[in-house]
Amino acid sequence: MSETAAHEEPELIQLLTPEGELTQHPDYPLDINAEEIRALYRDLVLVRRVDSEAVSLQRQGELGLWASLLGQEAAQIGSARALREDDMAFPSYREHGVAWCRGIEPKELLGMFRGVTNGGWDPHEHGFHLYTIVIGSQALHATGYAMGIQRDGAVGEDGTAVISYFGDGATSQGDTNEAFNFASVNNAPVVFFCQNNQWAISESLDRQTRVPIYRRAAGFGFPGVRVDGNDVLACLAVSRAALDNARTGNGPTLVEAFTYRMGAHTTNDDPTRYRDAGELDEWKAKDPILRVRRYLEQNGLADEAFFTQIDEEADRVGEQVRTQCRSMPDPEPLEIFHEVYADPNVHIDQQRSEFADYLASFESAGAEGGR
């Protein structure tokens, strides 16, 4: 269904075909050299490896859950590599590729899905907010942050922009629509980047919208564009244009990256209950990594050694992910009370000290032979 829609609708921006042919788009010229494309290839391969390792680790009981990005690597790497250092990204919970580009170590992501942290990184340091699980909430945070940028006077050529990630399902949520409106009315420097992976858990796109998602933007008074979400170059070009629009004071854009969730919703999910294998095959042919490899190969821009080297690097990254995950220490029980409040709070202090006494009572009881 989504397939047909894509074919019927000429507005899908594409720069690199599934066959590896580079094309040009009048509105989105992309000035990129071979080295940069090779770097993107590396990103794509490595985040896919991080992802598949995480899936295995979950199967082995090392993680409570994992939300795989399989199939969405290009949308994430393309958009995230369009960000400048000062820009700020507000992810949902599947943006491992974006995290990668923002310098978040995989172990930080794993820590969250292992239940060791709720996201251990510093959002300011990385320009990458914590994962947000309550669908749609982060779109408003992104918009507010962008309104802060406006008040800082940080709009202009060297301006700062914000990108907010969310899925096709999230476009139904009130918060997402309120964010569209706040951004529009305030002309805030924010890009709404929707990865339309055709599914919200078991619900197909037609349960969320009757028209292509990118068109939602026009109803709020700002541009929307649909890009081939499996085309890392198109995602890069379109995101860069949208971010530049935002940073220079031209307001928000909704980018709909048309892609596909190749895996289960999360490791808890069983997609065979609700979707056809045929869909998968169709999308496999549009794999985001394969087309970059084809392009590099067909144009002699990378040799076998390069691909081997990347694969070896992926193996090392995989190894590292496994080790780091397994060696992650559990938090101390008293961390429950950490950072609930910034200012001193007598109530929390009291609960903490009572609980410390309670825990200590076991130790002494243990020493004495126990209950």
Added chain:
Amino acid sequence: MSETAAHEEPELIQLLTPEGELTQHPDYPLDINAEEIRALYRDLVLVRRVDSEAVSLQRQGELGLWASLLGQEAAQIGSARALREDDMAFPSYREHGVAWCRGIEPKELLGMFRGVTNGGWDPHEHGFHLYTIVIGSQALHATGYAMGIQRDGAVGEDGTAVISYFGDGATSQGDTNEAFNFASVNNAPVVFFCQNNQWAISESLDRQTRVPIYRRAAGFGFPGVRVDGNDVLACLAVSRAALDNARTGNGPTLVEAFTYRMGAHTTNDDPTRYRDAGELDEWKAKDPILRVRRYLEQNGLADEAFFTQIDEEADRVGEQVRTQCRSMPDPEPLEIFHEVYADPNVHIDQQRSEFADYLASFESAGAEGGR
């Protein structure tokens, strides 16, 4: 500002000019006779009178508050007279004209603003839901009701339709946008009727949207149309078309009735703090009643006697409103506990009987000389 917008945008549907000239619109042919237009004139005049009486009653301390519909009579009468008996309307809190058309006695409305009831009428009996004060909430109720109609198989030539009223400010609320989406995805038989009166309390339209409101609909995949909200004939024609579309299974429409709140937001409000008198003058020239009168006069469809008779009827209605309002009894204290639950509830029963005892203790204490 809104003025200019109106002039710049040719899409405003108008059938009756402020000067009283009847025009035709290819998409909204209106087959209406003089008697029907006179009936609309009567509605307009009478609801304006009910409204102005209510404002006076509030000034006299008989009502806690009143939200005046002044200036919006045509939008309300036009849309409400397009409803069939079985249709269901979901008002906001200013739809006194719609209430009138649905057979709600003015005293029921006054009862709510007097604090005697929360809306005493039976929504089913009148096809008119209670007033909803939490902005946007009723748009979802309307959509759900429309989904119920679909499940009843009551869609088709003799089908039932729903209309949901709300203001320009309400279009910013998450619930309203979720309603747009639920209606669109389910192709529900509901018309969203937005009275864009240019103001949400003190906030002008540009704080709510960057583009004309009716355009929001396209982003959700259904048609939007802007109608001259001061033109009762255009409102009738456009609403009828939208309702018929809905009832025959063609899904939702957003109607933006472009109008103006001539009075204060409510009797608590002081609009001189935030808007220019100039705006008022401009809109006075577009008065929704005057143009109908002009049309009737200019075409010899009503004589002086007719207008006098309507004015006299208005006097009688006004008199009745005053009397009914003043004679409304206060509820009994124990009504606090009425209809909190449908099924028996021990907890409420206990509080009720304890409170009854408490109240009785005063009576006996009073008899004995009191505390």
Added chain:
Amino acid sequence: MGTNLTIGKAINAGLRAAMEHDPKVLMMGEDVGKLGGVFRVTDGLYKDFGADRVIDTPLAESGIVGTAIGMAMRGYRPVVEIQFDGFFFPAANQTFTQLAKMRRRSAGKLSMPVVMRIPYGGGIGAVEHHSESPEAYFQHTAGLRVVTVANPEDAYWMIQQAVRSDDPVIFLEPKRRYYEKAEVDTGASLAEVTPMGAARIARPGTDCTLLAYGPMIKTALQAAEADTDHSIEVIDVRSLSPVDYPTITESVKRTGRLVVAHEATLTGGPGAEIAARVTEECFYHLESPVIRVAAFDTPYPQSRLEEHYLPDLDRVLDGVDRAFAY
């Protein structure tokens, strides 16, 4: 007609019975259709009752509850699934300002036979927002009924009672106990089984009353078993609004002590209300203050801390000890 069912499957069977009994009963929510819900509680209903009665909604909780209200006005009896406790909050406005008040504000002209099913509570090793215990928010909201189940028998019958009620019912499902299995007498009749609002003495005892509900009942029973020094009476309160105080106060007047355990955070949790009320009614019978054992007053922590955060067997026993320390 006994069947061995898990709590999850018992709710499923109860929903099926409700749908068979009344064609106006509908299921609504995210993934409740083809998938049968992320916990499979609506499994098979879509196949057998179709998309008109088992509705996969857009991803918008306010929209789900708001449209359910409209459906109820049109004569339907929607059973809404909120996918996880933490995702209730976008629906707070529709639930608290609309659903809970509609009957009262319409002076009885409108009923709201809406059931909101919410898998709640922690202990499943989940990420944030999937382990909350929001029952106190509901209990504090007049106009709602709030019930929860702890065993398959109650699961099967109470969901049907909830659907039959003309009031909005918050139906809290103890997600970490979904797979607990027991015999269910599906042959009884709805009219005969214990009413939804009644508390149940889950284990009789004489020295101390231990009150809990939902996921904590299993822990409470284990605690009663484990404490060989005292005879502990366990009450499954089942309904948090209204609370069946006669059953509780009768017990407390016998035992002289009350411990309340729940996964909701301590401050302003259901234990606060129960403690305040029972103390008022049993003032001269209490040998110790009502002791509350609850989650700490912090956000639900990352899952590797939840075993410390949630009241477990030891914390409940500690609470009992504290009661006997007076």
Added chain:
Amino acid sequence: MGTNLTIGKAINAGLRAAMEHDPKVLMMGEDVGKLGGVFRVTDGLYKDFGADRVIDTPLAESGIVGTAIGMAMRGYRPVVEIQFDGFFFPAANQTFTQLAKMRRRSAGKLSMPVVMRIPYGGGIGAVEHHSESPEAYFQHTAGLRVVTVANPEDAYWMIQQAVRSDDPVIFLEPKRRYYEKAEVDTGASLAEVTPMGAARIARPGTDCTLLAYGPMIKTALQAAEADTDHSIEVIDVRSLSPVDYPTITESVKRTGRLVVAHEATLTGGPGAEIAARVTEECFYHLESPVIRVAAFDTPYPQSRLEEHYLPDLDRVLDGVDRAFAY
């Protein structure tokens, strides 16, 4: 530097002082700009600080709180106005799942210095949803601070303390007391005045402690005055999260009796928590159970019934009598 101010004007002056002190302080909300808010609490700020710092937002409470969170991440200190208590609920998700938890989930890397000002409570003859007392929902939510004021002095200082706090603060304004006037010592310094979290003995007494807050303080003081048979100590608790228990228990241990009065509904209201906690801490000192005087467990009724619905002088005195009946 004493000035005679109403509560409303004192908050206004406090906000002005906060904005002058720190350019990162912003006002956000519906009609807070040119109009100065429907209660005029932000009056004059738009004129003097401009549209960038006094922001008339779209009509969407979730949007307001959600964007305030983003602004706070960017280093701002937004003061959000929710126009009326009943309109908080659309913002429940952003408040409970995001604002309250952000610091904890970021392990302290993010602070949320957001103040949410909410005019609350009844007694003004308003239509539905304009007279709610939602404080219990906030009190039960870990991560929020919850305070309320009862006089101009506190209004002036506590709003400034709230703005200075790096935690999210729910600042509840007793709307029916906005026009109460008193002398405010604006010359003191923020560092000197009573901290936001501390309770205040509003009237000393020896026989019974009467605890209240916000709009009920005036009623409580009247009750203490009216009851010539007993010496009643009135405590203005001021902070509902955290509650200053030492001040309360010290008082209750002296008086042996506690009556708690509030406009929130009884079940699960702040009185429940205070009763449960104080009973635990003062078990051997209490001569009667803690008595709660609260609104009934029904939706807020039409305004012609509110005088019966809200605890008034007589109901409070009745509560005191009940305490002495033990």
